[in-house]
Amino acid sequence: MTPAVARRPADLADDAPHATVDLTALAANVAALRARTAPGTRLMAAVKADAYGHGVARTAPALVAAGVDAFGVAEAAEALDLRALGVSADVLVFAPVRAGIAELAAADVALTVADAASLAAIERAAPPRPARVHLKVDTGMGRLGASVVGADGRSDPAGVRAALALAAAVDRSRHAVLEGVWTHLACADDANAAEPGSVTGAQVTAFEVVVEALARAGLRPATVHAANSAATIARPDAHFDLVRPGIAVYGQPPSAHVAALAPDLRPALTLDAPITFVKRVAAGTPIGYGATWRAPRATTVATVRLGYADGFPRALSSRGRAVVGERSAVVAGRVCMDQVMLDLGPHGDARVGDRAVFVGGAGPTAVEVAEAAGSFVYELLTRLGPRIVRRYVG
Numbered sequence: 001m002t003p004a005v006a007r008r009p010a011d012l013a014d015d016a017p018h019a020t021v022d023l024t025a026l027a028a029n030v031a032a033l034r035a036r037t038a039p040g041t042r043l044m045a046a047v048k049a050d051a052y053g054h055g056v057a058r059t060a061p062a063l064v065a066a067g068v069d070a071f072g073v074a075e076a077a078e079a080l081d082l083r084a085l086g087v088s089a090d091v092l093v094f095a096p097v098r099a100g101i102a103e104l105a106a107a108d109v110a111l112t113v114a115d116a117a118s119l120a121a122i123e124r125a126a127p128p129r130p131a132r133v134h135l136k137v138d139t140g141m142g143r144l145g146a147s148v149v150g151a152d153g154r155s156d157p158a159g160v161r162a163a164l165a166l167a168a169a170v171d172r173s174r175h176a177v178l179e180g181v182w183t184h185l186a187c188a189d190d191a192n193a194a195e196p197g198s199v200t201g202a203q204v205t206a207f208e209v210v211v212e213a214l215a216r217a218g219l220r221p222a223t224v225h226a227a228n229s230a231a232t233i234a235r236p237d238a239h240f241d242l243v244r245p246g247i248a249v250y251g252q253p254p255s256a257h258v259a260a261l262a263p264d265l266r267p268a269l270t271l272d273a274p275i276t277f278v279k280r281v282a283a284g285t286p287i288g289y290g291a292t293w294r295a296p297r298a299t300t301v302a303t304v305r306l307g308y309a310d311g312f313p314r315a316l317s318s319r320g321r322a323v324v325g326e327r328s329a330v331v332a333g334r335v336c337m338d339q340v341m342l343d344l345g346p347h348g349d350a351r352v353g354d355r356a357v358f359v360g361g362a363g364p365t366a367v368e369v370a371e372a373a374g375s376f377v378y379e380l381l382t383r384l385g386p387r388i389v390r391r392y393v394g
């Protein structure tokens with residue numbers, strides 16, 4: 001959420017950068033993802049990091065209206081924010097939490113148990129009602145959870161037994177209810193992810209071994225899940241009971257390979273910013289910190305209210321671009337903290353208050369911008385700062 005911006009008088013917004021989020025694009029993306037899943041498969045949208053920079057306060061209710069069943073978040077505060085927004089859909093915190101367990105359980109937020117310590121934290125908290133628990137098993141991501149694979153990525157019987165023991169402990173606990181079992185795929189956006197011999201293939205197989213072992217032991221958590229956006233699009237065999245897409249909900253592909261498989265995704269966000277100053281400069285005029293850029297010819301330079309403190313990468317100094325009117329303009333010199341200069345060209349023409357489009361719409365795509373900065377689309381979107389005013393259409 002972006003309370004600092006929300007308190008500003010509306011007319012100040014004209015002078016601020018804008019991230020405009022098209023809520024109909026979000027709904028279309030949810031429909032596009034749903035069209036790839038079997039009837040009955042639930043859809044959990046990942047809305048961590050302020051809905052990937054899109055602003056969870058407006059995005060989450062729109063996603064509920066679009067038929068999303070559940071939300072995934074990274075931390076307790078994000079889960080409680082959703083409840084404070086009035087979202088009553090299922091919420092899962094993707095990582096074990098040590099604080100706020102009683103409050104989360106009271107708010108009916110599902111918690112992740114990744115090891116004995118995370119279960120012990122729930123028992124110690126003795127929540128007022130049993131916590132809904134999703135057991136996290138590590139099938140090769142190497143981040144969180146009871147590892148059920150060996151170094152070769154194949155299912156490891158000792159690891160599976162340990163995961164079963166943990167599941168049984170959750171099941172026995174009077175402070176927890178075993179509701180789900182899940183894993184996270186490390187390479188589902190790879191070009192070969194659909195092949196059985198791929199890392200993803202091995203992860204899915206190892207996960208199935210755990211799910212089957214749980215069933216044999218009489219433990220059948222209602223919700224089995226593994227698929228992020230890439231697997232939702234590229235690996236139907238990894239859908240199980242629920243898919244957990246994030247980036248694709250916002251209309252961005254997680255990789256070029258997945259982009260080719262999902263041309264129907266619609267980027268929801270456009271980033272533009274106002275021109276605050278325009279000048280004609282002679283050939284050779286230096287622009288910006290370090291005087292790293294000099295006008296190659298007489299040209300028009302516009303200064304724009306957007307900088308690296310807003311999440312516009314400094315790596316785009318003298319290489320990023322934006323669209324002003326019909327014209328593409330390159331970043332002239334170093335991106336500053338709050339401002340950036342654009343070379344509008346010898347025939348360029350703009351007025352103070354005109355807006356330059358940096359991401360989406362008539363401008364470059366978020367993927368293009370991120371890649372030009374040596375980054376990737378997730379980082380670009382989640383770093384869009386609180387001074388950028390979020391606006392919603394649709």
Ligand SMILES: Cc1ncc(COP(=O)(O)O)c(C=O)c1O
Nearest residue numbers: 046094184228229244245246247
């Ligand atoms: C556990 C978990 N599930 C799902 C997602 C959604 O991933 P993506 O945005 O690639 O769809 C994430 C995000 O990284 C995640 O951490």
